[in-house]
Amino acid sequence: MSEERKVIHEITPLMHKDVLYIADRHKKEFTYPIHSHEVYELNFVEHASGVKRIVGDSSETIGDYDLVLITSADLEHVWEQADCHSEDIREITVQFDFNMTEDNFFGRNPFKGMRKMMTEAKKGLCFSMEDVLRVYTQLDTLSSIKDGFYAVSQFMSILYELSKSTTARTLATSSFAKIVIEDDSRRVLKVKNYINENFMHEIRLPILADMAGMSPSAFSRFFRLHTGRSLSDYIIDIRLGYASRMLVDTMKSVSEICFDCGFNNLSNFNRIFKKKKACSPTEFRENYHKTRIIV
Structure with a gap:
Protein backbone atom coordinates (compact mmCIF):
# COMPACT_ATOMS: atom_id res chain seq x y z
CA MET A 1 0.00 0.00 0.00
CA SER A 2 1.91 3.02 -1.26
CA GLU A 3 -0.66 5.81 -0.95
CA GLU A 4 -0.87 7.57 2.41
CA ARG A 5 -4.09 8.94 3.85
CA LYS A 6 -4.65 12.62 3.17
CA VAL A 7 -6.12 14.33 6.22
CA ILE A 8 -7.45 17.88 6.01
CA HIS A 9 -7.83 19.85 9.24
CA GLU A 10 -10.71 22.29 9.36
CA ILE A 11 -12.34 24.43 12.02
CA THR A 12 -15.88 23.43 12.88
CA PRO A 13 -18.53 26.17 12.41
CA LEU A 14 -19.46 25.57 16.07
CA MET A 15 -17.37 28.06 18.04
CA HIS A 16 -16.58 28.12 21.75
CA LYS A 17 -19.70 29.93 23.03
CA ASP A 18 -22.08 28.47 20.47
CA VAL A 19 -24.50 25.68 21.37
CA LEU A 20 -25.84 24.49 18.00
CA TYR A 21 -24.80 24.59 14.38
CA ILE A 22 -27.75 23.71 12.11
CA ALA A 23 -27.35 23.13 8.37
CA ASP A 24 -30.59 22.42 6.47
CA ARG A 25 -30.01 22.04 2.75
CA HIS A 26 -31.34 20.53 -0.46
CA LYS A 27 -28.89 19.03 -2.96
CA LYS A 28 -28.52 16.50 -5.76
CA GLU A 29 -25.44 14.66 -4.56
CA PHE A 30 -23.11 13.95 -1.65
CA THR A 31 -19.57 15.22 -2.21
CA TYR A 32 -18.17 15.68 1.32
CA PRO A 33 -15.32 13.23 2.04
CA ILE A 34 -14.98 10.84 4.96
CA HIS A 35 -14.27 12.82 8.13
CA SER A 36 -14.44 13.07 11.90
CA HIS A 37 -14.78 16.00 14.30
CA GLU A 38 -14.64 16.90 17.98
CA VAL A 39 -18.28 17.95 18.30
CA TYR A 40 -21.34 15.70 18.41
CA GLU A 41 -23.54 15.36 15.33
CA LEU A 42 -27.11 14.37 14.53
CA ASN A 43 -27.51 13.83 10.79
CA PHE A 44 -30.85 13.38 9.01
CA VAL A 45 -31.13 12.49 5.32
CA GLU A 46 -34.38 12.47 3.35
CA HIS A 47 -35.16 11.18 -0.17
CA ALA A 48 -31.72 9.60 -0.58
CA SER A 49 -32.43 5.94 -1.24
CA GLY A 50 -29.31 4.19 -2.55
CA VAL A 51 -26.79 6.36 -0.68
CA LYS A 52 -24.01 4.46 1.08
CA ARG A 53 -23.52 5.43 4.72
CA ILE A 54 -20.15 4.61 6.29
CA VAL A 55 -19.74 4.98 10.06
CA GLY A 56 -16.53 3.45 11.38
CA ASP A 57 -16.41 -0.11 10.08
CA SER A 58 -20.13 -0.13 9.27
CA SER A 59 -21.17 0.31 5.64
CA GLU A 60 -24.86 0.25 4.68
CA THR A 61 -27.09 1.38 1.83
CA ILE A 62 -29.83 3.60 3.22
CA GLY A 63 -33.49 3.96 2.28
CA ASP A 64 -35.50 7.15 1.79
CA TYR A 65 -34.88 8.29 5.38
CA ASP A 66 -31.81 8.00 7.60
CA LEU A 67 -31.13 9.42 11.06
CA VAL A 68 -27.80 8.87 12.83
CA LEU A 69 -26.25 10.27 16.02
CA ILE A 70 -22.44 10.32 16.40
CA THR A 71 -20.75 11.42 19.64
CA SER A 72 -17.12 10.33 19.16
CA ALA A 73 -14.30 12.58 18.00
CA ASP A 74 -12.48 9.58 16.50
CA LEU A 75 -15.30 7.96 14.54
CA GLU A 76 -14.93 8.52 10.81
CA HIS A 77 -18.15 8.82 8.83
CA VAL A 78 -19.49 9.79 5.42
CA TRP A 79 -22.61 9.59 3.26
CA GLU A 80 -21.61 8.68 -0.31
CA GLN A 81 -23.72 9.08 -3.47
CA ALA A 82 -23.36 5.44 -4.59
CA ASP A 83 -26.64 4.36 -6.31
CA CYS A 84 -28.76 7.35 -5.32
CA HIS A 85 -30.45 9.12 -8.25
CA SER A 86 -32.65 11.52 -6.34
CA GLU A 87 -32.93 15.06 -7.72
CA ASP A 88 -33.88 16.56 -4.35
CA ILE A 89 -31.94 15.19 -1.37
CA ARG A 90 -32.54 16.96 1.90
CA GLU A 91 -29.91 16.80 4.62
CA ILE A 92 -30.23 18.33 8.09
CA THR A 93 -27.01 18.32 10.10
CA VAL A 94 -26.97 19.49 13.71
CA GLN A 95 -23.60 19.79 15.42
CA PHE A 96 -23.56 20.36 19.17
CA ASP A 97 -21.32 20.08 22.20
CA PHE A 98 -23.23 19.35 25.39
CA ASN A 99 -21.13 18.20 28.31
CA MET A 100 -23.43 15.47 29.62
CA THR A 101 -21.22 14.25 32.44
CA GLU A 102 -22.64 13.40 35.86
CA ASP A 103 -21.00 16.37 37.58
CA ASN A 104 -23.16 19.10 36.04
CA PHE A 105 -26.81 19.93 35.30
CA PHE A 106 -27.11 17.09 32.78
CA GLY A 107 -26.09 14.64 35.49
CA ARG A 108 -29.55 14.95 37.05
CA ASN A 109 -32.14 12.17 36.81
CA PRO A 110 -34.27 13.57 33.93
CA PHE A 111 -31.27 13.29 31.61
CA LYS A 112 -30.30 9.71 32.48
CA GLY A 113 -31.69 8.27 29.24
CA MET A 114 -30.02 10.94 27.14
CA ARG A 115 -26.64 10.29 28.80
CA LYS A 116 -26.99 6.58 28.04
CA MET A 117 -27.84 7.39 24.42
CA MET A 118 -24.80 9.66 24.11
CA THR A 119 -22.55 6.84 25.33
CA GLU A 120 -24.02 4.36 22.84
CA ALA A 121 -23.67 6.92 20.03
CA LYS A 122 -19.87 6.84 20.37
CA LYS A 123 -20.20 3.88 18.01
CA GLY A 124 -22.76 5.71 15.87
CA LEU A 125 -26.45 5.21 16.64
CA CYS A 126 -28.93 4.61 13.81
CA PHE A 127 -32.62 5.27 14.46
CA SER A 128 -35.57 3.41 13.00
CA MET A 129 -38.33 4.81 10.81
CA GLU A 130 -40.57 4.76 13.88
CA ASP A 131 -38.10 7.07 15.64
CA VAL A 132 -37.83 9.34 12.60
CA LEU A 133 -41.59 9.78 12.46
CA ARG A 134 -41.68 10.68 16.16
CA VAL A 135 -39.27 13.62 15.72
CA TYR A 136 -39.81 14.53 12.06
CA THR A 137 -41.93 17.64 12.63
CA GLN A 138 -39.42 19.04 15.13
CA LEU A 139 -36.47 18.29 12.83
CA ASP A 140 -38.31 19.76 9.86
CA THR A 141 -38.84 23.13 11.55
CA LEU A 142 -35.62 23.35 13.59
CA SER A 143 -33.68 25.54 11.15
CA SER A 144 -36.55 28.05 10.91
CA ILE A 145 -36.45 28.94 14.62
CA LYS A 146 -34.78 32.35 14.96
CA ASP A 147 -34.60 32.52 18.75
CA GLY A 148 -31.54 30.61 19.97
CA PHE A 149 -33.10 29.56 23.25
CA TYR A 150 -36.14 28.05 21.57
CA ALA A 151 -33.96 26.33 18.96
CA VAL A 152 -31.91 24.68 21.73
CA SER A 153 -35.09 23.80 23.61
CA GLN A 154 -36.58 22.11 20.55
CA PHE A 155 -33.35 20.24 19.82
CA MET A 156 -33.20 18.99 23.41
CA SER A 157 -36.76 17.71 22.95
CA ILE A 158 -35.63 15.84 19.83
CA LEU A 159 -32.77 14.22 21.75
CA TYR A 160 -35.10 13.30 24.59
CA GLU A 161 -37.59 11.63 22.26
CA LEU A 162 -34.78 9.71 20.55
CA SER A 163 -33.40 8.60 23.92
CA LYS A 164 -36.67 6.71 24.51
CA SER A 165 -36.14 4.59 21.41
CA THR A 166 -36.28 0.82 21.79
CA THR A 167 -35.27 0.16 18.18
CA ALA A 168 -32.09 2.24 17.73
CA ARG A 169 -28.97 0.22 16.92
CA THR A 170 -25.25 0.89 17.09
CA LEU A 171 -23.21 0.85 13.88
CA ALA A 172 -19.44 0.57 14.46
CA THR A 173 -17.89 -2.18 16.53
CA SER A 174 -16.49 -1.29 19.96
CA SER A 175 -12.95 -2.29 18.97
CA PHE A 176 -12.98 -0.09 15.84
CA ALA A 177 -14.51 2.88 17.67
CA LYS A 178 -12.01 2.53 20.54
CA ILE A 179 -14.81 2.34 23.10
CA VAL A 180 -14.23 1.08 26.63
Missing part, protein backbone atom coordinates in the same frame (compact mmCIF):
# COMPACT_ATOMS: atom_id res chain seq x y z
CA ILE A 181 -16.32 -2.04 27.16
CA GLU A 182 -19.14 -1.67 29.68
CA ASP A 183 -21.56 -4.31 30.89
CA ASP A 184 -24.12 -4.73 33.66
CA SER A 185 -22.92 -8.24 34.49
CA ARG A 186 -19.55 -8.53 36.22
CA ARG A 187 -19.06 -12.02 34.86
CA VAL A 188 -19.73 -10.99 31.26
CA LEU A 189 -17.64 -7.82 31.66
CA LYS A 190 -14.70 -9.86 32.94
CA VAL A 191 -14.94 -12.18 29.94
CA LYS A 192 -15.35 -9.30 27.46
CA ASN A 193 -12.26 -7.56 28.85
CA TYR A 194 -10.29 -10.80 28.57
CA ILE A 195 -11.35 -11.20 24.92
CA ASN A 196 -10.50 -7.57 24.21
CA GLU A 197 -6.99 -8.04 25.63
CA ASN A 198 -6.35 -11.45 24.04
CA PHE A 199 -8.19 -11.32 20.69
CA MET A 200 -4.90 -11.89 18.85
CA HIS A 201 -4.46 -15.32 20.47
CA GLU A 202 -6.52 -18.47 20.47
CA ILE A 203 -9.40 -18.08 22.93
CA ARG A 204 -10.75 -21.27 24.48
CA LEU A 205 -14.29 -21.65 25.78
CA PRO A 206 -13.29 -23.63 28.93
CA ILE A 207 -11.03 -20.77 30.08
CA LEU A 208 -13.81 -18.20 29.65
CA ALA A 209 -16.34 -20.43 31.36
CA ASP A 210 -13.96 -20.96 34.27
CA MET A 211 -13.57 -17.18 34.63
CA ALA A 212 -17.35 -16.92 34.96
CA GLY A 213 -17.55 -19.87 37.35
CA MET A 214 -19.73 -21.91 35.00
CA SER A 215 -19.59 -25.03 32.88
CA PRO A 216 -18.82 -24.38 29.18
CA SER A 217 -22.34 -25.22 28.04
CA ALA A 218 -23.99 -23.14 30.77
CA PHE A 219 -21.70 -20.19 30.06
CA SER A 220 -22.42 -20.32 26.30
CA ARG A 221 -26.16 -20.09 27.03
CA PHE A 222 -25.60 -17.35 29.62
CA PHE A 223 -23.46 -15.29 27.24
CA ARG A 224 -25.99 -15.53 24.40
CA LEU A 225 -28.86 -14.66 26.73
CA HIS A 226 -26.99 -11.64 28.11
CA THR A 227 -25.53 -10.26 24.84
CA GLY A 228 -27.90 -11.55 22.17
CA ARG A 229 -24.96 -13.09 20.32
CA SER A 230 -23.10 -16.36 20.41
CA LEU A 231 -19.63 -16.29 21.93
CA SER A 232 -17.99 -17.16 18.60
CA ASP A 233 -19.82 -14.34 16.79
CA TYR A 234 -18.78 -11.89 19.50
CA ILE A 235 -15.10 -12.88 19.23
CA ILE A 236 -15.21 -12.61 15.43
CA ASP A 237 -16.75 -9.13 15.62
CA ILE A 238 -14.06 -7.97 18.07
CA ARG A 239 -11.32 -9.30 15.80
CA LEU A 240 -12.88 -7.75 12.71
CA GLY A 241 -13.18 -4.42 14.49
CA TYR A 242 -9.48 -4.40 15.28
CA ALA A 243 -8.67 -5.59 11.76
CA SER A 244 -10.74 -2.77 10.26
CA ARG A 245 -9.01 -0.21 12.46
CA MET A 246 -5.58 -1.56 11.44
CA LEU A 247 -6.57 -1.38 7.76
CA VAL A 248 -7.33 2.30 8.28
CA ASP A 249 -4.52 3.33 10.63
CA THR A 250 -1.53 1.18 9.58
CA MET A 251 0.43 0.29 6.48
CA LYS A 252 0.46 -3.43 7.32
CA SER A 253 -0.50 -5.93 4.64
CA VAL A 254 -3.84 -7.71 4.75
CA SER A 255 -1.98 -10.93 5.55
CA GLU A 256 -0.16 -9.37 8.50
CA ILE A 257 -3.41 -7.90 9.87
CA CYS A 258 -5.15 -11.25 9.47
CA PHE A 259 -2.69 -13.04 11.75
CA ASP A 260 -2.24 -10.08 14.13
CA CYS A 261 -5.99 -10.16 14.85
CA GLY A 262 -6.21 -13.84 15.72
CA PHE A 263 -7.26 -15.32 12.38
CA ASN A 264 -5.03 -18.25 11.47
CA ASN A 265 -6.09 -18.56 7.83
CA LEU A 266 -5.99 -15.75 5.25
CA SER A 267 -8.69 -17.13 2.97
CA ASN A 268 -10.97 -17.67 5.96
CA PHE A 269 -10.30 -14.09 7.13
CA ASN A 270 -11.15 -12.69 3.67
CA ARG A 271 -14.34 -14.76 3.51
CA ILE A 272 -15.56 -13.73 6.97
CA PHE A 273 -14.63 -10.07 6.40
CA LYS A 274 -16.55 -9.91 3.12
CA LYS A 275 -19.57 -11.64 4.66
CA LYS A 276 -19.68 -9.23 7.62
CA LYS A 277 -18.62 -5.99 5.89
CA ALA A 278 -19.97 -6.58 2.36
CA CYS A 279 -16.53 -5.84 0.90
CA SER A 280 -13.05 -7.32 0.95
CA PRO A 281 -10.35 -6.03 3.34
CA THR A 282 -8.62 -4.37 0.39
CA GLU A 283 -11.83 -2.65 -0.73
CA PHE A 284 -12.47 -1.50 2.83
CA ARG A 285 -9.01 0.07 2.97
CA GLU A 286 -9.52 1.78 -0.39
CA ASN A 287 -12.72 3.39 0.89
CA TYR A 288 -10.65 5.09 3.57
CA HIS A 289 -8.02 6.19 1.08
CA LYS A 290 -10.31 8.89 -0.12
CA THR A 291 -9.64 12.34 1.28
CA ARG A 292 -10.38 12.40 5.01
CA ILE A 293 -11.12 15.48 7.06
CA ILE A 294 -10.80 16.04 10.77
CA VAL A 295 -13.03 18.97 11.69
Whole structure:
Protein backbone atom coordinates (compact mmCIF):
# COMPACT_ATOMS: atom_id res chain seq x y z
CA MET A 1 0.00 0.00 0.00
CA SER A 2 1.91 3.02 -1.26
CA GLU A 3 -0.66 5.81 -0.95
CA GLU A 4 -0.87 7.57 2.41
CA ARG A 5 -4.09 8.94 3.85
CA LYS A 6 -4.65 12.62 3.17
CA VAL A 7 -6.12 14.33 6.22
CA ILE A 8 -7.45 17.88 6.01
CA HIS A 9 -7.83 19.85 9.24
CA GLU A 10 -10.71 22.29 9.36
CA ILE A 11 -12.34 24.43 12.02
CA THR A 12 -15.88 23.43 12.88
CA PRO A 13 -18.53 26.17 12.41
CA LEU A 14 -19.46 25.57 16.07
CA MET A 15 -17.37 28.06 18.04
CA HIS A 16 -16.58 28.12 21.75
CA LYS A 17 -19.70 29.93 23.03
CA ASP A 18 -22.08 28.47 20.47
CA VAL A 19 -24.50 25.68 21.37
CA LEU A 20 -25.84 24.49 18.00
CA TYR A 21 -24.80 24.59 14.38
CA ILE A 22 -27.75 23.71 12.11
CA ALA A 23 -27.35 23.13 8.37
CA ASP A 24 -30.59 22.42 6.47
CA ARG A 25 -30.01 22.04 2.75
CA HIS A 26 -31.34 20.53 -0.46
CA LYS A 27 -28.89 19.03 -2.96
CA LYS A 28 -28.52 16.50 -5.76
CA GLU A 29 -25.44 14.66 -4.56
CA PHE A 30 -23.11 13.95 -1.65
CA THR A 31 -19.57 15.22 -2.21
CA TYR A 32 -18.17 15.68 1.32
CA PRO A 33 -15.32 13.23 2.04
CA ILE A 34 -14.98 10.84 4.96
CA HIS A 35 -14.27 12.82 8.13
CA SER A 36 -14.44 13.07 11.90
CA HIS A 37 -14.78 16.00 14.30
CA GLU A 38 -14.64 16.90 17.98
CA VAL A 39 -18.28 17.95 18.30
CA TYR A 40 -21.34 15.70 18.41
CA GLU A 41 -23.54 15.36 15.33
CA LEU A 42 -27.11 14.37 14.53
CA ASN A 43 -27.51 13.83 10.79
CA PHE A 44 -30.85 13.38 9.01
CA VAL A 45 -31.13 12.49 5.32
CA GLU A 46 -34.38 12.47 3.35
CA HIS A 47 -35.16 11.18 -0.17
CA ALA A 48 -31.72 9.60 -0.58
CA SER A 49 -32.43 5.94 -1.24
CA GLY A 50 -29.31 4.19 -2.55
CA VAL A 51 -26.79 6.36 -0.68
CA LYS A 52 -24.01 4.46 1.08
CA ARG A 53 -23.52 5.43 4.72
CA ILE A 54 -20.15 4.61 6.29
CA VAL A 55 -19.74 4.98 10.06
CA GLY A 56 -16.53 3.45 11.38
CA ASP A 57 -16.41 -0.11 10.08
CA SER A 58 -20.13 -0.13 9.27
CA SER A 59 -21.17 0.31 5.64
CA GLU A 60 -24.86 0.25 4.68
CA THR A 61 -27.09 1.38 1.83
CA ILE A 62 -29.83 3.60 3.22
CA GLY A 63 -33.49 3.96 2.28
CA ASP A 64 -35.50 7.15 1.79
CA TYR A 65 -34.88 8.29 5.38
CA ASP A 66 -31.81 8.00 7.60
CA LEU A 67 -31.13 9.42 11.06
CA VAL A 68 -27.80 8.87 12.83
CA LEU A 69 -26.25 10.27 16.02
CA ILE A 70 -22.44 10.32 16.40
CA THR A 71 -20.75 11.42 19.64
CA SER A 72 -17.12 10.33 19.16
CA ALA A 73 -14.30 12.58 18.00
CA ASP A 74 -12.48 9.58 16.50
CA LEU A 75 -15.30 7.96 14.54
CA GLU A 76 -14.93 8.52 10.81
CA HIS A 77 -18.15 8.82 8.83
CA VAL A 78 -19.49 9.79 5.42
CA TRP A 79 -22.61 9.59 3.26
CA GLU A 80 -21.61 8.68 -0.31
CA GLN A 81 -23.72 9.08 -3.47
CA ALA A 82 -23.36 5.44 -4.59
CA ASP A 83 -26.64 4.36 -6.31
CA CYS A 84 -28.76 7.35 -5.32
CA HIS A 85 -30.45 9.12 -8.25
CA SER A 86 -32.65 11.52 -6.34
CA GLU A 87 -32.93 15.06 -7.72
CA ASP A 88 -33.88 16.56 -4.35
CA ILE A 89 -31.94 15.19 -1.37
CA ARG A 90 -32.54 16.96 1.90
CA GLU A 91 -29.91 16.80 4.62
CA ILE A 92 -30.23 18.33 8.09
CA THR A 93 -27.01 18.32 10.10
CA VAL A 94 -26.97 19.49 13.71
CA GLN A 95 -23.60 19.79 15.42
CA PHE A 96 -23.56 20.36 19.17
CA ASP A 97 -21.32 20.08 22.20
CA PHE A 98 -23.23 19.35 25.39
CA ASN A 99 -21.13 18.20 28.31
CA MET A 100 -23.43 15.47 29.62
CA THR A 101 -21.22 14.25 32.44
CA GLU A 102 -22.64 13.40 35.86
CA ASP A 103 -21.00 16.37 37.58
CA ASN A 104 -23.16 19.10 36.04
CA PHE A 105 -26.81 19.93 35.30
CA PHE A 106 -27.11 17.09 32.78
CA GLY A 107 -26.09 14.64 35.49
CA ARG A 108 -29.55 14.95 37.05
CA ASN A 109 -32.14 12.17 36.81
CA PRO A 110 -34.27 13.57 33.93
CA PHE A 111 -31.27 13.29 31.61
CA LYS A 112 -30.30 9.71 32.48
CA GLY A 113 -31.69 8.27 29.24
CA MET A 114 -30.02 10.94 27.14
CA ARG A 115 -26.64 10.29 28.80
CA LYS A 116 -26.99 6.58 28.04
CA MET A 117 -27.84 7.39 24.42
CA MET A 118 -24.80 9.66 24.11
CA THR A 119 -22.55 6.84 25.33
CA GLU A 120 -24.02 4.36 22.84
CA ALA A 121 -23.67 6.92 20.03
CA LYS A 122 -19.87 6.84 20.37
CA LYS A 123 -20.20 3.88 18.01
CA GLY A 124 -22.76 5.71 15.87
CA LEU A 125 -26.45 5.21 16.64
CA CYS A 126 -28.93 4.61 13.81
CA PHE A 127 -32.62 5.27 14.46
CA SER A 128 -35.57 3.41 13.00
CA MET A 129 -38.33 4.81 10.81
CA GLU A 130 -40.57 4.76 13.88
CA ASP A 131 -38.10 7.07 15.64
CA VAL A 132 -37.83 9.34 12.60
CA LEU A 133 -41.59 9.78 12.46
CA ARG A 134 -41.68 10.68 16.16
CA VAL A 135 -39.27 13.62 15.72
CA TYR A 136 -39.81 14.53 12.06
CA THR A 137 -41.93 17.64 12.63
CA GLN A 138 -39.42 19.04 15.13
CA LEU A 139 -36.47 18.29 12.83
CA ASP A 140 -38.31 19.76 9.86
CA THR A 141 -38.84 23.13 11.55
CA LEU A 142 -35.62 23.35 13.59
CA SER A 143 -33.68 25.54 11.15
CA SER A 144 -36.55 28.05 10.91
CA ILE A 145 -36.45 28.94 14.62
CA LYS A 146 -34.78 32.35 14.96
CA ASP A 147 -34.60 32.52 18.75
CA GLY A 148 -31.54 30.61 19.97
CA PHE A 149 -33.10 29.56 23.25
CA TYR A 150 -36.14 28.05 21.57
CA ALA A 151 -33.96 26.33 18.96
CA VAL A 152 -31.91 24.68 21.73
CA SER A 153 -35.09 23.80 23.61
CA GLN A 154 -36.58 22.11 20.55
CA PHE A 155 -33.35 20.24 19.82
CA MET A 156 -33.20 18.99 23.41
CA SER A 157 -36.76 17.71 22.95
CA ILE A 158 -35.63 15.84 19.83
CA LEU A 159 -32.77 14.22 21.75
CA TYR A 160 -35.10 13.30 24.59
CA GLU A 161 -37.59 11.63 22.26
CA LEU A 162 -34.78 9.71 20.55
CA SER A 163 -33.40 8.60 23.92
CA LYS A 164 -36.67 6.71 24.51
CA SER A 165 -36.14 4.59 21.41
CA THR A 166 -36.28 0.82 21.79
CA THR A 167 -35.27 0.16 18.18
CA ALA A 168 -32.09 2.24 17.73
CA ARG A 169 -28.97 0.22 16.92
CA THR A 170 -25.25 0.89 17.09
CA LEU A 171 -23.21 0.85 13.88
CA ALA A 172 -19.44 0.57 14.46
CA THR A 173 -17.89 -2.18 16.53
CA SER A 174 -16.49 -1.29 19.96
CA SER A 175 -12.95 -2.29 18.97
CA PHE A 176 -12.98 -0.09 15.84
CA ALA A 177 -14.51 2.88 17.67
CA LYS A 178 -12.01 2.53 20.54
CA ILE A 179 -14.81 2.34 23.10
CA VAL A 180 -14.23 1.08 26.63
CA ILE A 181 -16.32 -2.04 27.16
CA GLU A 182 -19.14 -1.67 29.68
CA ASP A 183 -21.56 -4.31 30.89
CA ASP A 184 -24.12 -4.73 33.66
CA SER A 185 -22.92 -8.24 34.49
CA ARG A 186 -19.55 -8.53 36.22
CA ARG A 187 -19.06 -12.02 34.86
CA VAL A 188 -19.73 -10.99 31.26
CA LEU A 189 -17.64 -7.82 31.66
CA LYS A 190 -14.70 -9.86 32.94
CA VAL A 191 -14.94 -12.18 29.94
CA LYS A 192 -15.35 -9.30 27.46
CA ASN A 193 -12.26 -7.56 28.85
CA TYR A 194 -10.29 -10.80 28.57
CA ILE A 195 -11.35 -11.20 24.92
CA ASN A 196 -10.50 -7.57 24.21
CA GLU A 197 -6.99 -8.04 25.63
CA ASN A 198 -6.35 -11.45 24.04
CA PHE A 199 -8.19 -11.32 20.69
CA MET A 200 -4.90 -11.89 18.85
CA HIS A 201 -4.46 -15.32 20.47
CA GLU A 202 -6.52 -18.47 20.47
CA ILE A 203 -9.40 -18.08 22.93
CA ARG A 204 -10.75 -21.27 24.48
CA LEU A 205 -14.29 -21.65 25.78
CA PRO A 206 -13.29 -23.63 28.93
CA ILE A 207 -11.03 -20.77 30.08
CA LEU A 208 -13.81 -18.20 29.65
CA ALA A 209 -16.34 -20.43 31.36
CA ASP A 210 -13.96 -20.96 34.27
CA MET A 211 -13.57 -17.18 34.63
CA ALA A 212 -17.35 -16.92 34.96
CA GLY A 213 -17.55 -19.87 37.35
CA MET A 214 -19.73 -21.91 35.00
CA SER A 215 -19.59 -25.03 32.88
CA PRO A 216 -18.82 -24.38 29.18
CA SER A 217 -22.34 -25.22 28.04
CA ALA A 218 -23.99 -23.14 30.77
CA PHE A 219 -21.70 -20.19 30.06
CA SER A 220 -22.42 -20.32 26.30
CA ARG A 221 -26.16 -20.09 27.03
CA PHE A 222 -25.60 -17.35 29.62
CA PHE A 223 -23.46 -15.29 27.24
CA ARG A 224 -25.99 -15.53 24.40
CA LEU A 225 -28.86 -14.66 26.73
CA HIS A 226 -26.99 -11.64 28.11
CA THR A 227 -25.53 -10.26 24.84
CA GLY A 228 -27.90 -11.55 22.17
CA ARG A 229 -24.96 -13.09 20.32
CA SER A 230 -23.10 -16.36 20.41
CA LEU A 231 -19.63 -16.29 21.93
CA SER A 232 -17.99 -17.16 18.60
CA ASP A 233 -19.82 -14.34 16.79
CA TYR A 234 -18.78 -11.89 19.50
CA ILE A 235 -15.10 -12.88 19.23
CA ILE A 236 -15.21 -12.61 15.43
CA ASP A 237 -16.75 -9.13 15.62
CA ILE A 238 -14.06 -7.97 18.07
CA ARG A 239 -11.32 -9.30 15.80
CA LEU A 240 -12.88 -7.75 12.71
CA GLY A 241 -13.18 -4.42 14.49
CA TYR A 242 -9.48 -4.40 15.28
CA ALA A 243 -8.67 -5.59 11.76
CA SER A 244 -10.74 -2.77 10.26
CA ARG A 245 -9.01 -0.21 12.46
CA MET A 246 -5.58 -1.56 11.44
CA LEU A 247 -6.57 -1.38 7.76
CA VAL A 248 -7.33 2.30 8.28
CA ASP A 249 -4.52 3.33 10.63
CA THR A 250 -1.53 1.18 9.58
CA MET A 251 0.43 0.29 6.48
CA LYS A 252 0.46 -3.43 7.32
CA SER A 253 -0.50 -5.93 4.64
CA VAL A 254 -3.84 -7.71 4.75
CA SER A 255 -1.98 -10.93 5.55
CA GLU A 256 -0.16 -9.37 8.50
CA ILE A 257 -3.41 -7.90 9.87
CA CYS A 258 -5.15 -11.25 9.47
CA PHE A 259 -2.69 -13.04 11.75
CA ASP A 260 -2.24 -10.08 14.13
CA CYS A 261 -5.99 -10.16 14.85
CA GLY A 262 -6.21 -13.84 15.72
CA PHE A 263 -7.26 -15.32 12.38
CA ASN A 264 -5.03 -18.25 11.47
CA ASN A 265 -6.09 -18.56 7.83
CA LEU A 266 -5.99 -15.75 5.25
CA SER A 267 -8.69 -17.13 2.97
CA ASN A 268 -10.97 -17.67 5.96
CA PHE A 269 -10.30 -14.09 7.13
CA ASN A 270 -11.15 -12.69 3.67
CA ARG A 271 -14.34 -14.76 3.51
CA ILE A 272 -15.56 -13.73 6.97
CA PHE A 273 -14.63 -10.07 6.40
CA LYS A 274 -16.55 -9.91 3.12
CA LYS A 275 -19.57 -11.64 4.66
CA LYS A 276 -19.68 -9.23 7.62
CA LYS A 277 -18.62 -5.99 5.89
CA ALA A 278 -19.97 -6.58 2.36
CA CYS A 279 -16.53 -5.84 0.90
CA SER A 280 -13.05 -7.32 0.95
CA PRO A 281 -10.35 -6.03 3.34
CA THR A 282 -8.62 -4.37 0.39
CA GLU A 283 -11.83 -2.65 -0.73
CA PHE A 284 -12.47 -1.50 2.83
CA ARG A 285 -9.01 0.07 2.97
CA GLU A 286 -9.52 1.78 -0.39
CA ASN A 287 -12.72 3.39 0.89
CA TYR A 288 -10.65 5.09 3.57
CA HIS A 289 -8.02 6.19 1.08
CA LYS A 290 -10.31 8.89 -0.12
CA THR A 291 -9.64 12.34 1.28
CA ARG A 292 -10.38 12.40 5.01
CA ILE A 293 -11.12 15.48 7.06
CA ILE A 294 -10.80 16.04 10.77
CA VAL A 295 -13.03 18.97 11.69
